[in-house]
Amino acid sequence: MIGKSKKMACLMLVFVLALTLLAACSGNNNGGNNGGSTAEPGDSASPSASAAATEEPTGIDTSKKVELQFYMLGNAPKDLPKIEAEINKMALEDLNATVKFNYTTWTDWDQKYKLLLSTGQDVDLIFTAEWTQYQQYSKKGAFLPLEELLPQAAPKLYEFVPQDMWDAVKIDGHIYTVPATYKEYVTNGFVWREDLRAKYNLPKPVDIKTLEEYLAGIKQNEPTIQPIAIGAGIDMALSDAYLEFYRKVVGPMSYGMIAPYEDPANITSYWGSPEHLEDLKTFKRWADNGYFSKNELNETEGSQDKLANGTAAAMLGDNPTRYNSTLNKMKSVHPDWDLGYHPFGLTNGFATPVHPIHNGFAIPKNSKNAERALAFYEKMVTDKRYNLLTQYGFEGVNYTVENGYYKMVGDANSNGFVREAMNGWAWRNPEFMLFEPSYDNVEKIFSELDKVQKPDIYTGFAEDYTEYQAERAALEQVEKQYLFPLMAGQVADVEAGLATFMEKAKQAGLDKVQEAYKKQWLAYLAERG
Amino acid sequence: MLRKNGVVKELYKNRILLLMLLPTLLYFLINNYLPMIGIYYAFVQFDFNYNLFKMDFVGLQNFEFLWKSGKLTELTLNTIGYNIAFLVLVNVLSITVAVLLSEIKGKWFKKVTQSVLFLPYFVSFVILSVIVFNLFNYEQGVLNTVLQQFGAEPVDVYSKPKLWILFIILFYLWKNFGYSMVIYLASITGISEEYYEAAKIDGANIFQRAWHITVPMLKTTFVILLLFALGSIMKGQFDLFYQMVGNNGLLYSTTDILDTYVYRSLRVTFDMGMATAAGVYQSIFGFTLIMIVNAVIRRINKDYALF
Secondary structure: OOHHHHHHHHHHHHHHHHHHHHHHHHHOOOOOOOOOOOOOOOOOOOOOOOOHHOOOOOOOOOOEEEEEEEEOOOOOOHHHHHHHHHHHHHHHHHOEEEEEEEEEEEEOOOHHHHHHHHOOOOHHHHHHHHEHHHHHHHHHHEEEOOHHHHHHOOOHHHHHHHHHHHHHHEEEEEEEEEEEEOOOOOEEEEEEEEHHHHHHOOOOOOHHHHHHHHHHHHHHHOOOOOOOEEOOOOOHHHHHHHHHHHHOOOOOOOOOOEEOOOOOOOOEEOOOHHHHHHHHHHHHHHHOOEEEEEEEEEEEOOOOHHHHHHOOOOOEEEEHHHHHHHHHHHHHHHHOEEEEEEEHHHHHOOOOOOOHHHOOOOEEOOOHHHHHHHHHHHHHHOOOHHHHHHHHHOOOOOOOEEEOOOOOOOOOOOOOOOOOOOOOOOOOOOOOOOHHHHHHHHHHHHHHHHEEOOOOOOOOOOOOOOOHHHHHHHHHHHHHHHHHHHOOOOOOHHHHHHHHHHHHHHOHHHHHHHHHHHHHHHHHHHOOO | OOOHHHHHHHHHHHHHHHHHHHHHHHHHHHHHHHHHHHHHHHHOOOOOOOHHHHOOOOOOHHHHHHHHHHHHHHHHHHHHHHHHHHHHHHHHHHHHHHHHHHHHHHHHHHHHHHHHHHHHHHHHHHHHHHHOOOOOOOOOOOHHHHHHOOOOOOOOOOHHHHEEEEEEEEHHHHHHHHHHHHHHHHHHHOOOOOHHHHHHHHOOOOHHHHHHHHHOOOHHHHHHHHHHHHHOOOOOHHHHHHHHHHOOOOHHHHOHHHHHHHHHHOOOOHHHHHHHHHHHHHHHHHHHHHHHHHHHHHOHHHHHHOO
């Protein structure tokens, strides 16, 4: 019966193929139920055998060996296993602990971050920032309060971070994260092609008027270059940056609210206001004049890349560090080109250094080894051996120090651990930091901004949206559907478009959300004075 | 008593077979049934401090965001509409091409065609989106450059929502139909040559043979694929829509599906409750649909039904 068995074989094949098809479709049906992970034996709070702890300088019980789970965003460097092995050698001796460095990669990091915290996974240290919603997670109780643990488990670290920084990261009176102490500015500034500007004798973009003149000049003289690169994330790259400069807002508030830095209690709805209409018309004008692409919303290439490879000639806003790396990238291919930079702060008269929340490490509530984790993190920050190793790799193998400057061995492709390859922004220690010579440029900008610095009063605000999260989600949608095309200048009648957007937003519950947001903001201001 | 005896006896009689079944049963229990407890997340207020069953029960509050923007109907219709279009077109196209290919005698040509059609399946949508952007981009896109060469007006493809219905379907077909074609081709190979020979002797031409033998013989495969696909009809092709349309709100009226909507709404929120609620809505819809269609099919022909 050869025919029969052949038929059977074929049928089997069909089924297998059909099943794989099915399996491919049902990849996302995980109910997210990893809860109740089994208790690790290495509970540092165990009362047993505390005798050995007395001679430990950290004042915590290290009698049991534990493995710490360390989570950072981004991609793991190639040489991470070597670094990890070396760190573990030291940590085992110092703290009787080993550590596993885990990386989320940048793909869907926000989803993974969410799952790490909400499914009760074994995580002992995790990166926090305002852009990973540190304030909201803290408010909801995802992290362990550290104020009592710190003096006991990490006294040196507690001393090292200045008190005003500890105060700044407090949410509802508790410290949930260990902030980075390195002071930098991530405020925006205009970026433009200095060589083209000089060639066509255009004005330096220092405000919106000169920027528009520059853009017009580029459009006229270099028709193949897109005058300004915005990108698909138009809300941040165009609207937020514009508000930061032109309306001098206190910070990128949500739900179309704005408050000026000078008078933060004066919080009003920007959406639907005459100012909003005026700004949208400006954007429309830019789009109509061809300063940015008609299809900016679908742009797939990064703005910095476009600038570096010469397809665009300006950016509305970028921070000093990123401007510098764009410049270096460009110089490496086109040495005769040049980029100019003008921080908004110099025109506006104030710049806010980065808020301590911007980089930090927290201990999730589920951590079984909180004390040890904190003690280990103290080592990462304050112990030069740990710090240099995790920031720059092995000296002589990955980098060398020349005249006090950092120098990479080989190039970015051959070197398995480039500068700050572990994305160690949070455990930077200004005392040990090494810079490349090109960073002097950034330092120069920073010192200029230092002269006009004012504290960041926005980032410490922790919004609690439990009350209106349905409206919040609905608004997110309305904004994308109706406001984004307006910002991109793709709606012929701006006034009518804005009216439609406002109508839809009101339907989705804008008023309720704005009202609640305003109340929370004012309460926060009152609390902070 | 007698009945119980019967069950025990049955179990004992087939003990080896049942033992062999056990791993599969366990697999499904652990991977497919146990996680269903997570459905409960859709009905509670998520809280880091408690475990699942101690969190506050909030009823349907988590589902609210789905209809709050007044888009639920549009989204549901879009999702179903696209999936039906995908389903019908992919099957019609792949059956046709599979039949054609099976009739081709040249082995070399056949293999090459098959591979060429199958390859797009491995192209990621991320890459496709870059290709598409370079094709349709208003200022520097291939399409507009060509149009301008011939002196025609450039077209702004990215502001024409209607056009995207066509594009989305085309991209989906391009990417996926090779795969299901291979499935059909495999079942065609399983059809016994004897039928064709008999038909040939009776004087049937090549079209008659294809229409009266091959197509009816593919029915079982088709029905199975159909039922599988129907179960996930509310689960849109997230990658495709997300990558092609992205942030372009101008196109949402025709290209927004439940998955992209949920992603956008919850991207900045970390609420487990709402995310689960959206999943539950999709699953219930899919479950109901598959039960109904299966019942209908069983009515018509019991052999073709899934269960």
